[in-house]
Amino acid sequence: MTVTVATLGFPRIGPKRELKTALENYWAGKTPESALLATASALRATAWKQQRELGAEIIPSNDFSLYDHVLDTSAMVGVIPEIYGWKGGQAGLETYFAMARGAQGGAAEESCTHGHAHTGHGAPAAEMTKWFDTNYHYLVPEFAADQNFRLASTKALNEYLEAKALGIETRPVLLGPVSYLLLGKNTGNKFDPLSLLARLLPVYREVLQSLVRAGAQWVQIDEPCLVLDLPDAAQAAFMHAYDVLVAAEPQLRVMLTTYFGALGDNLATVLALPVHGLHIDLIRAPEQLAAVLAGARPDLVLSLGVIDGRNVWKADLNEILDRIEPVVHAGRRIILAPSCSLLHTPIDLERETELDPDIKNWLAFAVQKIKELSILRRALNEGRESVRNILDDSSRAVASRRTSGKINDSAVKTRTAHVDPSLARRASPFQIRRELQKQKLNLPPYPTTTIGSFPQTPEVRKARAEHGNGIIADAVYEQFLREETLRAVRWQEDVGLDVLVHGEFERNDMVQYFGEQLSGFIFTKHAWVQSYGSRYVRPPIIFGDVARPKPMTVEWWRYAQSLTNRPVKGMLTGPVTILNWSFVRDDQPRSETCRQIAFAIRDEVADLEAAGASIIQIDEAALREGLPLRRDEWRNYLGWAVECFRIAASGVGDATQIHTHMCYSEFNDIISSIAAMDADVISIETARSKMELLDAFSGYQYPAEIGPGVYDIHSPRVPEVLEMTTLLKAAAARLPADQLWVNPDCGLKTRKWPEVRLAIENMVAAALAARI
Ligand SMILES: CN1c2c(nc(N)[nH]c2=O)NC[C@@H]1CNc1ccc(C(=O)N[C@@H](CCC(=O)N[C@@H](CCC(=O)N[C@@H](CCC(=O)O)C(=O)O)C(=O)O)C(=O)O)cc1
Ligand SMILES: N[C@@H](CCS)C(=O)O
Numbered sequence: 001m002t003v004t005v006a007t008l009g010f011p012r013i014g015p016k017r018e019l020k021t022a023l024e025n026y027w028a029g030k031t032p033e034s035a036l037l038a039t040a041s042a043l044r045a046t047a048w049k050q051q052r053e054l055g056a057e058i059i060p061s062n063d064f065s066l067y068d069h070v071l072d073t074s075a076m077v078g079v080i081p082e083i084y085g086w087k088g089g090q091a092g093l094e095t096y097f098a099m100a101r102g103a104q105g106g107a108a109e110e111s112c113t114h115g116h117a118h119t120g121h122g123a124p125a126a127e128m129t130k131w132f133d134t135n136y137h138y139l140v141p142e143f144a145a146d147q148n149f150r151l152a153s154t155k156a157l158n159e160y161l162e163a164k165a166l167g168i169e170t171r172p173v174l175l176g177p178v179s180y181l182l183l184g185k186n187t188g189n190k191f192d193p194l195s196l197l198a199r200l201l202p203v204y205r206e207v208l209q210s211l212v213r214a215g216a217q218w219v220q221i222d223e224p225c226l227v228l229d230l231p232d233a234a235q236a237a238f239m240h241a242y243d244v245l246v247a248a249e250p251q252l253r254v255m256l257t258t259y260f261g262a263l264g265d266n267l268a269t270v271l272a273l274p275v276h277g278l279h280i281d282l283i284r285a286p287e288q289l290a291a292v293l294a295g296a297r298p299d300l301v302l303s304l305g306v307i308d309g310r311n312v313w314k315a316d317l318n319e320i321l322d323r324i325e326p327v328v329h330a331g332r333r334i335i336l337a338p339s340c341s342l343l344h345t346p347i348d349l350e351r352e353t354e355l356d357p358d359i360k361n362w363l364a365f366a367v368q369k370i371k372e373l374s375i376l377r378r379a380l381n382e383g384r385e386s387v388r389n390i391l392d393d394s395s396r397a398v399a400s401r402r403t404s405g406k407i408n409d410s411a412v413k414t415r416t417a418h419v420d421p422s423l424a425r426r427a428s429p430f431q432i433r434r435e436l437q438k439q440k441l442n443l444p445p446y447p448t449t450t451i452g453s454f455p456q457t458p459e460v461r462k463a464r465a466e467h468g469n470g471i472i473a474d475a476v477y478e479q480f481l482r483e484e485t486l487r488a489v490r491w492q493e494d495v496g497l498d499v500l501v502h503g504e505f506e507r508n509d510m511v512q513y514f515g516e517q518l519s520g521f522i523f524t525k526h527a528w529v530q531s532y533g534s535r536y537v538r539p540p541i542i543f544g545d546v547a548r549p550k551p552m553t554v555e556w557w558r559y560a561q562s563l564t565n566r567p568v569k570g571m572l573t574g575p576v577t578i579l580n581w582s583f584v585r586d587d588q589p590r591s592e593t594c595r596q597i598a599f600a601i602r603d604e605v606a607d608l609e610a611a612g613a614s615i616i617q618i619d620e621a622a623l624r625e626g627l628p629l630r631r632d633e634w635r636n637y638l639g640w641a642v643e644c645f646r647i648a649a650s651g652v653g654d655a656t657q658i659h660t661h662m663c664y665s666e667f668n669d670i671i672s673s674i675a676a677m678d679a680d681v682i683s684i685e686t687a688r689s690k691m692e693l694l695d696a697f698s699g700y701q702y703p704a705e706i707g708p709g710v711y712d713i714h715s716p717r718v719p720e721v722l723e724m725t726t727l728l729k730a731a732a733a734r735l736p737a738d739q740l741w742v743n744p745d746c747g748l749k750t751r752k753w754p755e756v757r758l759a760i761e762n763m764v765a766a767a768l769a770a771r772i
């Protein structure tokens with residue numbers, strides 16, 4: 001049986017971030033809708049043609065999105081809350097972006113593009129949250145108990161037809177109805193979203209029908225929730241949904257796609273579904289192949305996710321063939337595919353012309369991954385000899401990475417091999433440290449601070465780009481950053497903040513900045529990956545043992561502290577967050593790599609303390625995101641993640657105050673681990689939930705101090721004093737007032753100065769009012 005190659009989704013952003021430019025120009029009113037749509041269409045055409053040229057036979061359509069594919073699904077089925085003013089019919093771009101970013105005058109990410117602050121009450125953006133355990137964020141669908149669904153976007157059909165017109169037959173992708181419902185939230189948690197399934201399915205049927213009429217033979221339906229622990233009701237929902245959908249369009253074949261983990265206890269349900277094909281992730285869960293083969297109907301087409309869609313390493317193609325050849329020889333129809341959509345990988349390694357050639361030879365981005373699949377296909381269809389050299393090159397590349405002197409640093413290995421438990425323990429318990437810190441810092445009740453970054457203005461980014469390109473000299477760039485820092489420090493003093501920050505102007509990103517200074521990391525120039533909407537990140541690549549050749553942040557801290565008598569926080573990204581937001585080596589456990597980073601950060605903490613810092617913040621924004629998707633793996637992860645934070649934080653004296661910060665986190669089910677981190681102060685995102693997230697801390701009688709965010713920094717809207725006073729009262733109703741700090745939800749890098757100035761003035765006024 002001939003083997004074919006499929007892709008499940010391709011990066012949307014364009015090799016030169018064309019989509020970002022087109023979106024931001026459109027939002028700024030610089031270009032019309034037609035220009036944005038033309039760019040989007042050109043990007044899709046290029047991606048389809050490129051995938052075909054690279055050897056993929058099954059190419060997706062509708063994997064493209066102007067902002068987010070879950071939002072696209074909400075638009076498709078008409079889940080558009082009333083506040084967005086949708087009047088029915090096709091949901092236009094205005095409605096779509098209002099959901100994504102809020103409507104003008106409302107509380108939404110960057111809805112004001114003119115740089116002035118405003119306090120209007122338009123429609124806020126929909127809530128955003130993490131897509132499974134990735135650094136991609138989706139817009140959470142919000143369902144009402146009486147939710148009606150109706151077709152409001154024909155995007156899937158349009159894009160299928162668009163590809164067809166270019167002579168490319170595609171397999172349209174839809175987010176499956178059950179995962180879609182499970183990923184949403186309902187007003188007040190008063191009903192089970194799955195109860196809406198029967199009402200939702202007719203819209204899916206309508207979409208499928210339109211695709212069949214247009215000539216589609218297969219459709220890819222993504223149900224990634226099948227790799228989660230699911231309630232019993234979900235199993236029945238899957239059965240019902242696919243009975244209905246498959247029966248509705250008998251000529252259409254359904255490839256059910258699962259990724260990010262093992263089907264595990266959902267396998268029996270999946271194998272009972274009347275679908276025509278099943279995609280499984282054999283990178284995260286290689287062991288599931290045997291069980292799937294044993295239970296799958298003989299006619300079920302298996303799509304095997306054999307190339308890692310979540311990492312950047314070249315595969316050992318011989319090793320994959322050893323596992324897959326027996327399956328092919330057994331006569332089943334097999335499709336080869338990446339483990340998941342390639343959305344989470346950068347596009348093309350060939351654009352990286354400055355990488356160490358040895359290390360470059362270990363890497364594969366989206367383009368290279370599709371090439372790997374087509375080589376595998378040839379080896380399976382024509383025999384290994386037909387591509388022997390390429391296969392052996394791949395094995396050699398993988399072997400050379402495992403044994404290269406570049407990845408090994410014996411000093412690092414020795415240091416992390418036996419961790420004395422005392423290294424992960426502060427000298428005294430919190431209550432003793434607290435008294436010493438109080439004496440040293442002498443802060444008022446409800447002390448005020450910010451989370452670290454101040455606006456990354458176009459000027460800051462431009463100066464950094466010009467410095468990177470050699471247009472401005474080191475000294476000029478440094479002087480520019482000093483002036484920014486000086487202005488920020490003076491302004492913080494003027495506005496009356498108690499604990500200051502230097503502003504992070506010198507940082508491109510809170511992870512990349514550290515990656516660039518640690519050994520064992522390499523960083524790229526063009527390897528952008530979408531984080532949300534038009535915001536992208538360039539995750540550093542951890543290829544070897546991690547060490548800190550020299551202090552990374554001390555000089556900037558020292559300079560900022562030299563300008564003021566108030567304490568300036570040392571500002572670091574924590575080991576778990578650096579790990580989770582990087583591409584990580586796969587030749588040793590993540591826990592080991594994390595521990596190496598923890599020691600590097602520990603040394604930085606020690607240097608900051610030695611330089612005189614009395615407060616050091618270690619951000620762990622991604623600690624919760626790294627939680628495994630299955631609950632039975634949480635304990636292990638939390639064990640090493642918390643230990644790594646403690647290794648990083650515990651080298652200081654009792655009087656040095658350690659802060660941590662977490663955004664995008666839900667704490668209820670991990671609160672004991674948060675407490676076990678033993679930070680002196682934790683700042684968290686709570687403004688949007690109106691302090692509800694604090695319930696976890698009050699219920700647990702969390703002992704240390706907490707800065708619940710009183711200002712939603714994802715919004716350009718300036719909160720009034722009264723709003724923040726009310727939030728502080730809500731916090732004080734949950735926790736003793738002497739435990740509370742006053743701060744925004746997160747860093748202010750994405751905001752503009754006019755908003756920040758007013759918002760922080762109001763925040764300080766709210767703190768002063770609370771002190772009375
Ligand atoms: C807190 N968040 C973060 C996550 N992950 C990270 N790795 N970092 C994070 O901060 N995950 C969860 C959230 C997600 N939130 C965000 C928020 C904001 C961004 C963002 O703003 N991304 C920027 C790119 C940031 C960056 O690396 N900037 C560089 C390069 C800037 C650039 O494009 N320069 C241009 C030239 C500019 C000019 O000439 O004016 C160029 O090189 O061509 C820098 O500042 O130096 C974005 O723009 O998307 C991401 C995630
Ligand atoms: N210190 C960082 C944390 C973001 S999660 C900042 O302020 O941007």
Ligand SMILES: [Zn+2]
Pocket residue numbers: 451621661662663745746747
């Ligand atoms: Zn944050």
